[in-house]
Amino acid sequence: MRNTRTILRSIFLLAAGTLMALPAHASQLVLGSLEEPPNLSALTDLPHHFPEHVPQTLLFDSLTQFMPDGTVRPKLAARWEVSKDGRVYTFTLVPNAKFHDGTPVTAEDVKFTFDAAKDPATKSSDEGLETVEKVEVLNPRTVRVTLSKLTPQFLAEGGARGIVPKHVLAGKDLATDPFNLKPVGSGPYRLVSFTPGQAIVFAAVPDFYRGAPKIERIVFKILPDQNVILTQLRAGEIQYALLQPRDLPVVEHTAGLRVVESPTPRFYDLTLNYQRPYWQDRRVREAILRGIDREAIVQKVLLGHGQVIAANATPASWAFSKDVPTYPTDPDRAQQLLNEAGWRPGPDGIRMKNGVPLRFTVMLKNVDRTLEQVFVITQQRLKPLGVDLRIERVEPGVFPQRMRGGQFDALSRVWNPVYDPDQSNQLKTGNRYGGYSNPEVDALLARTLGTLDRAQRKQAYAALQRALSQDLARLYLFTENELHVAPVGLRGIQWHPVNIFWNLKDWTLDK
């Protein structure tokens, strides 16, 4: 029939058309990401994890640079002085930094950025700037920031805030301005295009004040599904992505790709709600921890790409201490502890005390597949001990409300202390993260925040980790490594606990 023939002919023509080669770019790196940044302004939030921080790191420079070893180096601020009481910072800016529209970066822009981030009406995040009291412009290159109290995290966290241009944004509604989608920054790359749901394209700024970036174009592709990312890696359509441990075999069979494994300060724990009477007995806490086979979890769920932790810092953090008690898995010891605590096996095998069964529910976010696997394993491990663990998966939008409202027995999630190890808001007396309270821990938390001296803080953190582990404030589980897949010819990647893209401008890509 004529119709059929016509259709076949068009299909053939289409197929032939597809054999044309794709246009190649001089030097271009294509990243794939599951997540899409809601907008590109540096005022929205501090970048916390891949892939969020790619756009911000590329588009905006900040006053300081948080280094892999946890120290802080100059960036837009060439140098700074700190007053004796640690409350007043005077930053001197580099003379040659420019926004992408050619306007110099001045002290006015720093003041504008900090003020805007602090202003609730702009719907911005004031993360890292919570204690900023006053920002004064002394001259175009000098800005003075006064804090309400000594804040050792300020230089790293507040210093990481990307500086936005005052001359573009002054007088605008920052919550709705088109700037959020087409920002003008002072970073090593400028924005070429942002197509929501699809891609963000960046081009190198040739006259960048810290030296021109080596890779000319960065494409940040938004892909909705991990399987799509894997297929695109295999098809050579993207060259860089974040992997799950189970994805590794795919990459191993694809030529030209390699895996960069990156330890992180991220960790998982079991946060206990101290309103529940059973958690108030330390023996129960230790028994549960000894019943969870954390080594097996790291091997089976993370496929070995992680590590068991003893307290709230991981080896990737400068605050990490090795000198912390650990509680190796020991079901016999767990049984013994539960017996001592008065929990006796009931008729159905579940332990009972005063007529109450030893039963608790772990609340997880329903998007967290890793933790779901972890607690299915844990459920099976705790059952022979006479502990009935149940799993409840809730929507991410509901999770914070339940957590802060104390509507849970125990919860598990990832904690991500990125720029500074401080977690006082979760641990000090009166916290709304399960209500743990311990005067010794309170005193140590105060010590960790009482000085700018790194060595003294490190000591205080070591003591804090010991205290938390001794008291089993929470049941600390494990840390996971990030698995980045990159082209073999990509050079210059340097490990960083927060942001592996921190030195992206110095990366090179072999042809």
Place this chain on the structure above:
Amino acid sequence: MLGFVLRRLLQAALTLLTLLALVFAVLRLAPGGPAYALLGPDRYTPERAALIESQLGLDQPVPEQARRWVLQFTHGELGYSYFHHRPALAVVRDRLLATLILGGLAFLLALLVGIPTGVWAAVRQGQWVDRVLSRAAVVVLATPSFWLGIGLILLCSAWLRVLPSAGWAPIGGGATLGERLRYLLLPLITLAASHAASLALYTRTAMREALAADHTRTAYAVGIPARRVIWRYALATAALPVVTMAGLMLAHFLEGSLVVETVFAWPGIGQLTVASITRRDYPVLLVVTLFVGIMVLGANLLTDCVGRWLDPRVERV
């Protein structure tokens, strides 16, 4: 006919209003809320949440919120996306275009492949052509679209490397029509396949009945050429159930297929809807409901009209 269309339009408008009111209420009754989703677990404090809720007007009682939304709506304002920080209409419009292109073309492809295949199989009833075609259709119908999609990607993108595996245009813009077609081909086939198969099976059954009918036999008997009998007389009789079926499919195509959009990273409305539910982005969800509602109701109306045009007897039933 005009009276019929007007009556149906009025019904459609009422349905749409009820739909919007339901979605509006359900969203607000669901636990959690935009403040929690926007702040995340660690920046969340009751004070910050309260501030966001008052900025978004969510501290008002639900009827008052509804009143404000209707007021805005009558002024042509569809609200601001909480998450994207831009007008909800602009957020939805970009995605809607992608869904309409993919869904519309997939619908055409399903019609162009499904109906002739079904007719062919019915004409060669019982012969090998019929057996092969109808069995193939059952297999295609039973194949989940994510499986077909991933299979096609592995074949054409990862192995043969002739077609791009995801997205809807080359990054960076400046795409020619040919390039766009390259991106369209795999999602189009994946989305159309099962629908084409089901249309083919449906048409085959309807055609077999039509071919066995008295008037068809008479047409053959008076010497009208076979091609004309099949395509003109038999198909006209078989068309009514097929059109009803196709109409239901059209609505389905226009809603956006989450599975196909996800597998091919096609930036359509299905993906946006799921993401917006997680983010509790009420304005975007309402605009999505509005447009999808209009399209589904429109598709139904179109089906009814075509049905009546094909077979005026419908009017009297």
